[in-house]
Amino acid sequence: MKTKQHDAIVLSSSGEKDAFAELMSLFNSSPLPDDEVLANLGLFLTSKNLSRLLFFYEIYRKITHTHGIIAEFGVRWGQTLSVMSALRGIFEPFNRHRKIVGFDTFEGFTGMSEKDGTLCECKDGSFSVSPDYExxxxExxxxxxxxxPASHLKKYELxxxxAVITVPEYFKCHPETIVSLAIFDFDxxxxxxxxxxxxxPHLCKGSILVFDELSDDIFPGETLALGEVLGINNVRIQRFPMTSRISYIEIE
Ligand SMILES: C[S@@+](CC[C@H](N)C(=O)[O-])C[C@H]1O[C@@H](n2cnc3c(N)ncnc32)[C@H](O)[C@@H]1O
Structure with missing residues (x-):
């Protein structure tokens, strides 16, 4: 169930796992010339992986009319941050206020507690990345x-x-911050x-909060935290049909 390399619980059938391994092997032995690989990455995008990108496309479209930064809480390899940067380039290349800020230990989970249950089989240090990955x-x-455009203005920060220390510190140093989109993926x-x-206190009407693990028995802690801070009864938890796990709340 659990992949040895990255602690993720994989719910795929054995047939799906075999197909994925075959795709991985075709990717590794790709005959594409180096200068054509990036332009043809869609060759290897499965419906599952593509659905996550489509989710963030829909979410980005929602925030183009609200002001403020994008913050991701739990970055890991940083695909979502990178996709957000590409979407900013497409939808609002001159919006210098749309800063993208990612928070992570880059050393894996830190601060697991009994509220995180036992199903995920994780421990502090799970989901770590390679040394100096940040x-x-x-780069x-x-x-x-x-x-x-406007690349002379740095609009991202890692x-x-x-996060128990760095997030309060960041907002203390940047009290002017309005959060347009917050992506919660600490798990x-x-x-x-x-x-x-x-x-x-940095949210406004229209701010979007994305959650990767709400109502997920493998990672119950995210739902408990939301319940304690905003109250499940007070928010509308929405989703898009293309992804099963990821959901969002729009502050009303
Ligand atoms: C599931 S991964 C994030 C995946 C990422 N959002 C993506 O789209 O690929 C969870 C991340 O949360 C980070 N994390 C967990 N506890 C943390 C803490 N106390 N402070 C900072 N980062 C933490 C881990 O290091 C890990 O990279």
């Missing part, structure tokens, strides 16, 4: 900006460390609760 991601995000209770409490 520097590699920084990618910098290139994403270089490929779009904040490394335990676990304690940092999610602290991040939610911290950004609450």
């Amino acid at each position: 520097n590699y991601l920084d 990618i995000l910098s290139i994403q900006e270089a490929l779009n 904040v490394k460390g335990d 676990i209770y304690t940092p999610t609760k602290v991040a939610l409490e911290t950004i609450k």
